[in-house]
Amino acid sequence: MEKKSIIENLAHAAYERGSLNGAWLYAEGGEIVSKGALGFRDPENTQPITEDTVFQLASVTKQFTAAAVMLAVRQGLFGLDDEITAYFPEIPYPGVTIRHLLSHTGGVPDYFDDEDWFVKIWKEEHRVPGNDEILRFLRETKAKPYGAPGEVFSYSNTGYNLLALLVERRSGVPFEDFLQKKIFEPAGMSNTRCCHVRRDGVPFGKYARATVLEDGKFVADIESKDYGDVTAFDGLNGDDYVYSTLFDMLKWDRVLREEKVLTPEEQKLMYTAAKLNNGKIAGFDEDSGYGFGWCVEHDEKLGLVVSHSGGMPGVATWFGRWIDADRVLIILDSRDPMDYRAFEGYWDGLQAVAADREPEPVRTIEEIAVQNPDKSKWESWCGKYEHPEDADYIIDEVWMQGGELWAKAIDDDGDELTYQLYPIGENEFGRKLGMVKIAFSEDGVTVNGGQPCKKL
Secondary structure, eight states: OOHHHHHHHHHHHHHHTTOOOEEEEEEETTEEEEEEEESBSSTTSOSBOOTTOBEEOGGGGHHHHHHHHHHHHHTTSOOTTSBGGGTOTTSSOTTOBHHHHHTTOSOOOOGGGGTHHHHHHHHHSSSOOOGGGHHHHHHHHOOOOSSSTTTOOOOOHHHHHHHHHHHHHHHTSOHHHHHIIIIITTTTOTTOEEOOHHHHOOOSSSBOOOEEEETTEEEEGGGOTTTGGGGGGTTOOSSSOEEEOHHHHHHHHHHHHTTSSSOHHHHHHHTSOOBOTTSOBOSSBTTBEEOSSSEEEEETTTEEEEEEEEEETTEEEEEEEETTTTEEEEEEEOBOOSOHHHHHHHHHHHHHHHTTOOOOOOOOHHHHSOSSOOOTTHHHHOEEBOOOTTOSSEEEEEEEETTEEEEEEEOTTSOEEEEEEEEEETTEEEOTTSOOEEEEETTEEEETTOOOBOBO
């Protein structure tokens, strides 16, 4: 397999389809096989992305927070099995340990479930709440836990905010400085920082601004009517807000392998999937578990694989390491894709190549849609649909427009979406800016095989 040319062909195919705006790097044994950058780091398309452009990592940040926790444990500042209420007695979540927070098994609710709390402070008090106010947030909202400690795997950004705050309080060093002195500088990551560009301004030159697609146009996230509130969260630490480059992330991979920052024992703990109280592996699905800041998988041929993705409005990142095979793949993107299937085709394709598998072609939904479909039933599907109480994603209405089928939906965040339905199978449809699969039947309409919404 000629990996260099295959990767570059995938990247250019995605870029031509409006579904790549960023940079990538793939290396084996520390040697770069393919790297590149396509697109622009500003919404106006005046500043090209280069291989040394700085990107927001989003949740890829969590591995650095987990590493900071391991270093603090090494210093004796606290233990993995200490309860978080021993240090923050005011929060209403007894029994949750540091280990639980690292593996998202503590049941601590995610602040995105009650994001208006932060937005209100930002808008009414004209300031961005700092990470220390996460304690006030938990105390005031009294949000119910997702489950008892160790009973459920439930991804929680708040848990990582608490971890960052704990490291800061116990070390007496601002969390941003702790990462800088204990991790980034020893690793030689000179273009990496934990910082808050929306709150404080941009501390580096070649920064890729998070850019969202809104009403058919690209705008900076902070200027978006739908996502401009993102500034309200830009004072938090631990779950996000590390910025880096392709080459610094490659350095991080090598430093971990060379055991310059974390010991083999510490890394083994981080790369071991947590178990719930019932003995089941904690993770997003049956094929992968979650350790400390890393998703953990085992490839039959290549061995241990650890990775993490990141996403915010206009930001998409992925960092994967094949530990036994000594491979690393870095994907950094700073703009919403114009077609999600092409975007995922690019991501899946790069990961397939890294794992020695032939990738599928990068294609848009128009390219996979059924040509000249049978439309005889389409009119019968038009109309209003019921809203089941326990449905996460609701199809509210379906209609014909210009000879095509359209739908209005309400997603799991309560946002209304209007989009064209593209036929991708018998009675099955997809949309351009998402990966949902919508199917019509005698029972009504289902989304991703969920509960049917019956026609009214």
